[in-house]
Every structure is written in C-alpha cells, then in structure tokens.
Amino acid sequence: xxxxxxxxxxERIGRDEEDLALPAGVATVGALLDWLATRGPGYAAALADxxxxxxxxxxxxxxESHPLAPHDEVALFPPVTGG
Amino acid sequence: xxxxxxxxxxxxxxxxIDRLRAGRTDIGALVTFTGLVRDMAGxxxxxxxxxxxxxxxxxxxxxxxAREAEGRWPLLGGTIIHRHGRLAPGDQIVLVAIxxxxxxxxxxxxxxxxxxxxxxxxxxxxxxxxxxxxxxxARAEDDAAAGxxxxxx
Numbered sequence: 001x002x003x004x005x006x007x008x009x010x011e012r013i014g015r016d017e018e019d020l021a022l023p024a025g026v027a028t029v030g031a032l033l034d035w036l037a038t039r040g041p042g043y044a045a046a047l048a049d050x051x052x053x054x055x056x057x058x059x060x061x062x063x064e065s066h067p068l069a070p071h072d073e074v075a076l077f078p079p080v081t082g083g
Numbered sequence: 084x085x086x087x088x089x090x091x092x093x094x095x096x097x098x099x100i101d102r103l104r105a106g107r108t109d110i111g112a113l114v115t116f117t118g119l120v121r122d123m124a125g126x127x128x129x130x131x132x133x134x135x136x137x138x139x140x141x142x143x144x145x146x147x148x149a150r151e152a153e154g155r156w157p158l159l160g161g162t163i164i165h166r167h168g169r170l171a172p173g174d175q176i177v178l179v180a181i182x183x184x185x186x187x188x189x190x191x192x193x194x195x196x197x198x199x200x201x202x203x204x205x206x207x208x209x210x211x212x213x214x215x216x217x218x219x220x221a222r223a224e225d226d227a228a229a230g231x232x233x234x235x236x
Binding site: 004081 | 118134135136137139140141143165176177197200201202203204205206207208209218219220221
C-alpha cells in the first residue's frame with residue numbers, strides 16, 4: 001500500500017510517503033495506526049494523540065473501522081485548516 | 084457547473100466574475116467571497132503563510148462539495164479557487180463565486196461552500212512569525228459552522 005503523510009504528521013514521521021506491504025493481521029485503519037505507532041519514535045510522536053489524526057483511504061475520509069486492501073492509498077494528517 | 088481550480092498562482096476576482104457573467108442575462112445575483120492572509124495571528128505578526136495540500140484528494144473533496152451545493156440550491160454557475168504554496172500577508176488564498184437568479188441562493192451556497200471547504204478540503208496552513216513557524220490549529224467554531232448545514236438536509 002501507499003502511505004502519505006501531511007502537515008505535522010509528515011514532519012514528525014520525517015517523510016512524506018512510503019510504500020509498504022500490508023502487514024499480516026492489519027485489516028483496518030485502526031490496526032494500521034496501532035502498527036505504525038510501533039515503528040519508531042517519530043511515528044509514535046505523530047500518532048500519540050489519535051483524536052488529532054484524520055485518515056483518508058483512496059482520497060475519501062475513513063474511520064478506524066474502515067477495511068484496508070493491499071493497493072490502497074492511505075493518507076494520515078491533522079484536521080484541515082484551509083480556506 | 085461550479086468550476087474548481089487549485090493553483091499556486093494568484094487569481095483576478097473581477098476576471099472570474101466576468102467569466103461567470105459572459106454572454107448571459109439570467110443571473111440576478113452574484114456573490115463572491117475572497118479569503119486573505121492576515122498579518123497577525125494570536126497577537127503575533129505573521130511574515131508569511133505556507134499552504135500544504137493533498138492534491139488529488141483536495142480536488143476530489145472540492146468537486147464533491149461543489150456537486151452538493153448544486154443539488155441544494157438553484158445555481159447558475161460558480162467558481163472555487165484555492166491556492167497553495169507560500170503566501171504573504173494581504174495575498175488572496177481562496178475564492179468562492181456563486182451565481183444564481185436570486186440573492187438568497189447565492190449567499191447561502193457561498194457560505195455553505197466556505198464552511199464545508201474549511202472542514203473537509205485537505206489543506207494545512209503553516210504560519211511564519213518572529214519566533215519560528217507553526218501549524219495553524221483547527222478551530223471548533225469551523226466545525227460548528229459546517230455542522231449547521233448538516234441539520235438542514
């Protein structure tokens with residue numbers, strides 16, 4: 001899957017995107033966030049407050065129960081502040 | 084019918100109004116909203132603001148919001164422009180221009196579009212002040228403003 005990071009999520013993780021194989025046992029957005037938070041201190045810092053994280057799957061907003069497929073584009077970012 | 088554009092460069096409000104009006108006399112009301120970069124935030128002066136965005140999703144969200152407005156009000160045309168990149172105080176950030184036969188539909192649709200855009204379109208503002216740069220936090224008031232339109236469906 002393709003992961004995209006924006007705003008301070010991008011800065012804390014230290015990269016703007018990465019390609020990953022969907023890990024075994026990770027079937028939902030919530031499980032993906034749990035797994036990402038274990039990948040290192042930057043990830044843990046980015047995901048420390050889960051209420052501040054918004055997730056989009058294939059460019060539509062998704063909640064933590066949303067299922068994931070191997071070729072999904074998953075984006076993590078804070079609440080939006082445009083306009 | 085409502086055209087959506089995301090671009091780094093500036094826009095000309097008068098030219099956008101002319102484009103919406105060109106060759107037609109059925110439009111009785113044309114409302115425009117222009118969002119600008121302020122020179123202060125939280126009592127501190129701002130030197131610049133950078134707008135980051137998620138290009139594919141931003142376009143998709145703005146198109147979805149535009150189609151929603153078209154379904155709710157009898158509109159005769161419209162334009163949404165959102166800029167990205169580094170902007171200075173006084174620069175234009177966003178334009179919503181809406182044409183209708185009557186003013187209420189045009190006012191309401193323009194307000195709806197801005198309220199939904201601010202809470203759904205994936206853009207993030209980073210302000211540069213004297214003491215460094217910081218990401219703008221989302222405001223509860225913006226969520227409340229967007230929420231008003233949910234109850235009216």
